[in-house]
Amino acid sequence: MLRFNKTSHEDKHESEATMDQPPQPAPLYEGSTHNQTPAHTQTTTSAMTESESLARDIKEGLLSGFVGNGTELTGEANFKGMLRVDGHLSGKVHSDEGTLIVSTNGLIDANIEVAVAQIHGTVKGDITATKRIELGRVAKVTGNIQTPSLVIEQGAVFEGNCRMTKADEPGQNGKK
Secondary structure (H helix, E strand, O other), rough: OOOOOOOOHHHHHHHHHHOOOOOOOOOOOOOOOOOOOOOOOOOOOOOOHHHHHHHHHHHHOOEEEEEOOOOOEEEEEEEEEEEEOOOOEEEEEEEOOEEEEEEOEEEEEEEEEEEEEEEOEEOOOOOOOOEEEOOOOOEEEOOOEEEEEEEEEEEEEEEOOEEOOOOOOOOOOOOO
């Protein structure tokens, strides 16, 4: 037990008095962020909407960048962490350890080099991922892909060549 504003003599006396008593449960809504819900409430898992998921990622600091719906960017995008594209991005996308997420409304006209690519929208360009590429059920990819792990959901459209690499083979860029 930790008490502030007491001398060591008072602490010793109080700790001896509490050794004979059973431990008491912590009160609800104590100032800790780990105990903010009442004990009688059960947490239910429900599907999060896309905007709720985005808000959570921003709040937790997981999202490094975001291209919003209706936004058009041209140039080179370098990022760490996670980049989510709901708008239109053209040029080049690069991240050594990051995750690129292209939402259902997202459009990328660029060559992509990332660790993980989660595509649910449209990509026109080559994709190189050092860890994995995931094509969602409404994904449309036109270009060559290179990755050690590939997931393609039913309904996804992929036009191009695929080269499966070993996980320790980053940056081969389709060269044999």
